[in-house]
Amino acid sequence: MEGKREGAARSESFGRQYRLGSNRNYRYVYRRGKSTPSRYLVLIYLKGRELKIGFSASGKVGNAVTRNRVRRWLREDVRRLRGRMKSGKYVFIARTAIADAPHEAVTRDLHRLLARAKLLKEED
RNA sequence: UGAGGGCGCCAGACGAUCGCAGGCGCGAAAGCGCCUGAGGAAAGUCCGAGCACCGCAGGGCAGGGUGCCGGUUAACUGCCGGUGGAGGCGACUUUAAGGAAAGUGCAACAGAGAUAUACCGCGUAAAGGGCCGCGCCUUUGGGCGCAGGUCUCCCCAAAAGGGGACGUAAGGGUGGAAAGGCGAGGUAAGAGCUCACCAGCGGCAUGGCGACUUGUCCGCUCUGUAAACCCCACCUGGUGCAAGAUUGAUAGGGAAGCAUGGGCGCUUGCGCCCGGCGGCGGCCCGUCGCGCUUCCGGGUAAUCGCUUGAGCCUGCUGGCAACCGCAGGCCCAGAUAGAUGAUCGUCCAAUACAGAACUCGGCUUACAGACGUCACUCACAAU
RNA sequence: GCCGCCAUGGUCAAGCGGUUAAGACGUCGCCCUCUCACGGCGAAAACCGGGGUUCGAGUCCCCGUGGCGGUG
Numbered sequence: 001m002e003g004k005r006e007g008a009a010r011s012e013s014f015g016r017q018y019r020l021g022s023n024r025n026y027r028y029v030y031r032r033g034k035s036t037p038s039r040y041l042v043l044i045y046l047k048g049r050e051l052k053i054g055f056s057a058s059g060k061v062g063n064a065v066t067r068n069r070v071r072r073w074l075r076e077d078v079r080r081l082r083g084r085m086k087s088g089k090y091v092f093i094a095r096t097a098i099a100d101a102p103h104e105a106v107t108r109d110l111h112r113l114l115a116r117a118k119l120l121k122e123e124d
Numbered sequence: 125u126g127a128g129g130g131c132g133c134c135a136g137a138c139g140a141u142c143g144c145a146g147g148c149g150c151g152a153a154a155g156c157g158c159c160u161g162a163g164g165a166a167a168g169u170c171c172g173a174g175c176a177c178c179g180c181a182g183g184g185c186a187g188g189g190u191g192c193c194g195g196u197u198a199a200c201u202g203c204c205g206g207u208g209g210a211g212g213c214g215a216c217u218u219u220a221a222g223g224a225a226a227g228u229g230c231a232a233c234a235g236a237g238a239u240a241u242a243c244c245g246c247g248u249a250a251a252g253g254g255c256c257g258c259g260c261c262u263u264u265g266g267g268c269g270c271a272g273g274u275c276u277c278c279c280c281a282a283a284a285g286g287g288g289a290c291g292u293a294a295g296g297g298u299g300g301a302a303a304g305g306c307g308a309g310g311u312a313a314g315a316g317c318u319c320a321c322c323a324g325c326g327g328c329a330u331g332g333c334g335a336c337u338u339g340u341c342c343g344c345u346c347u348g349u350a351a352a353c354c355c356c357a358c359c360u361g362g363u364g365c366a367a368g369a370u371u372g373a374u375a376g377g378g379a380a381g382c383a384u385g386g387g388c389g390c391u392u393g394c395g396c397c398c399g400g401c402g403g404c405g406g407c408c409c410g411u412c413g414c415g416c417u418u419c420c421g422g423g424u425a426a427u428c429g430c431u432u433g434a435g436c437c438u439g440c441u442g443g444c445a446a447c448c449g450c451a452g453g454c455c456c457a458g459a460u461a462g463a464u465g466a467u468c469g470u471c472c473a474a475u476a477c478a479g480a481a482c483u484c485g486g487c488u489u490a491c492a493g494a495c496g497u498c499a500c501u502c503a504c505a506a507u
Numbered sequence: 508g509c510c511g512c513c514a515u516g517g518u519c520a521a522g523c524g525g526u527u528a529a530g531a532c533g534u535c536g537c538c539c540u541c542u543c544a545c546g547g548c549g550a551a552a553a554c555c556g557g558g559g560u561u562c563g564a565g566u567c568c569c570c571g572u573g574g575c576g577g578u579g
Contacts, residue, residue, distance in 0.1 A: 232524095
C-alpha cells in the first residue's frame with residue numbers, strides 16, 4: 001500500500017494530509033519530542049507511524065511577509081525531501097537569523113540538520 | 125531651458141518545469157481536467173457604519189464626542205466648494221477656526237504694579253482769601269467793582285532744600301501681556317479730555333441661503349488662556365465574528381451554608397401591607413421580579429456566520445466639485461497553524477513598502493522607482 | 508484576529524503647566540582604616556520620537572515607535 005502511494009509521479013506532492021494540524025498537536029510534540037538546533041532552525045522530532053510536518057515562525061522573526069516567505073521556503077525544501085524522510089512528527093521552528101539569509105543557505109542548513117539528526121532514509 | 129504647482133495612473137512583464145488553496149466537471153476510488161487565487165496601503169486600529177448578541181416602561185443627572193459656513197453621504201473627527209487667519213514673488217499650500225462683553229481658576233521669574241498699581245518722574249491748578257494796582261462812590265473810617273498784577277496745600281527751615289498730602293498715567297525700565305497707535309490741540313502737570321488719520325469691538329445699513337463683505341462714523345477702547353473648569357449648539361446604550369446560530373456531548377449535575385421575618389384578615393395555609401434581597405452593566409427617581417451565597421465537577425468538536433456588496437467596469441445625464449441618477453455588462457480570495465512558492469531563460473537602469481482572516485466608507489503612517497496631463501506659475505534666453 | 512495598558516539616569520521609581528526634574532540602589536573620586544566593609548563628603552548620569560496648544564510642556568492634544576497583558 002505504501003509503495004503504491006509513493007509513486008515517482010507523486011513523490012514531490014505535499015498536501016495538507018502531511019501537515020501537523022492544530023495547536024494541540026504542536027504542544028504534544030514540543031513536550032515529548034527531541035530537539036536539534038542549527039544556525040537558522042530548530043527541529044523537534046517525535047517518532048510516529050505517519051509523516052506529519054509542521055512549521056513555525058514567531059513574531060520575532062519579522063513581519064508577516066518575512067514569516068510567510070520563510071515558511072514557504074521551508075515547505076518547498078521539505079516537499080522535495082519528503083520521500084526520503086523517516087516517518088514521525090516534525091516541527092521546524094525558524095530562528096531570528098533566518099530573516100536575512102538567502103534561500104540556498106536555508107536549503108543547505110536544512111539538509112545538514114536532517115542528516116545530523118539521522119532522519120533521512122538510506123539511499124538504496 | 126531650468127525651477128516649481130495642481131490633478132491622475134502603475135507597483136515588473138513573458139515563457140518552461142515542479143508544487144499549493146478553493147470551485148466546477150468526470151470517476152467506484154486513487155486521481156485527472158478546466159477556471160479562479162492578496163494591497164495601494166491588505167498595515168496602524170485612529171474614526172464612522174453594516175451585522176450579531178446582551179440590555180432597554182419612562183424621565184433626569186453624570187460621562188464621552190463634535191465645533192467658521194453651505195453642501196455631500198448609510199454614517200463620520202471623512203470628502204467637496206466657499207469665508208476668515210497664516211505662509212509663498214507667484215501658480216498655490218495650510219488651518220481643532222463657537223463663546224474670554226455669563227462666571228470661576230491660572231499667569232512662575234522679572235517688574236513699582238498682572239487686572240489693577242503708583243517706584244522714579246511731572247505738577248500744586250480751580251474755588252476762596254491776603255496784599256498791590258486801576259476805576260467809581262464817600263459821611264475820610266472806608267465801601268463797591270475789575271478779562272489787572274502778585275502770593276497762597278501741610279510740616280521742618282532765615283533761605284537753599286528736605287519730608288508729607290493730593291493730582292497725573294505722557295516718559296522710564298520689566299515682561300508673552302502694562303489700559304488702542306501716532307501727530308496736533310489742550311493743561312498746573314497730564315490723560316480719547318478734544319480733533320485728523322489708522323486699528324479693533326459693538327450697533328445700523330448694504331450684498332450674500334450663510335460664514336462674512338462693503339459702508340456709515342452712531343457708540344465704545346475691553347490682557348492672555350476654554351488641546352483649564354466651564355457656557356452654548358448638536359450627537360451619543362454596551363460588547364465585539366474568539367459576536368453569535370444549529371447539531372452533537374452532557375444534565376433540569378453534585379455538595380455545603382444562610383434565610384424562609386413582622387402585622388392584619390380569616391376558610392389554618394392562603395391573600396394583602398411593611399421589611400429583606402436581586403435586576404434595570406455609571407448613578408438617582410421610579411419600576412419589575414422573588415429564594416440567595418460559596419465550592420467542586422463536566423464541556424470547549426463539527427457545520428453555518430463567510431462573502432452579491434452603501435459591489436466593480438463602460439457610456440450618458442445633472443452639478444464648479446464631493447456626489448447623484450439612468451442604461452448596459454461583469455462575478456472578482458474565502459483559508460482555519462492558515463493557500464501565490466522554487467528553479468531556469470528573455471526583456472529591463474532597478475524592484476520599494478509590504479500579506480486578506482466578518483464586510484464596507486474614510487483617516488494616518490511606510491514606500492525603490494516609472495509615467496501621463498494642464499492655454500497653471502516664476503526666472504532666463506530667443507523671436 | 509479583537510480589546511486594553513505602559514514608557515523618566517545602569518536598575519527601581521516620585522513629580523498641581525512654572526527655578527537648575529526629587530529619592531533609593533548601583534558607578535566613579537576623595538576622606539576615614541594597617542586593609543576591606545560600614546560611615547562621611549562630592550561628582551557624572553534621564554523625561555521613547557515627531558508635530559501642535561501655551562509666554563512656558565515630563566505634565567495637555569494629535570500622529571508614530573517600542574514593550575507588556577487579556578481574550579469562548
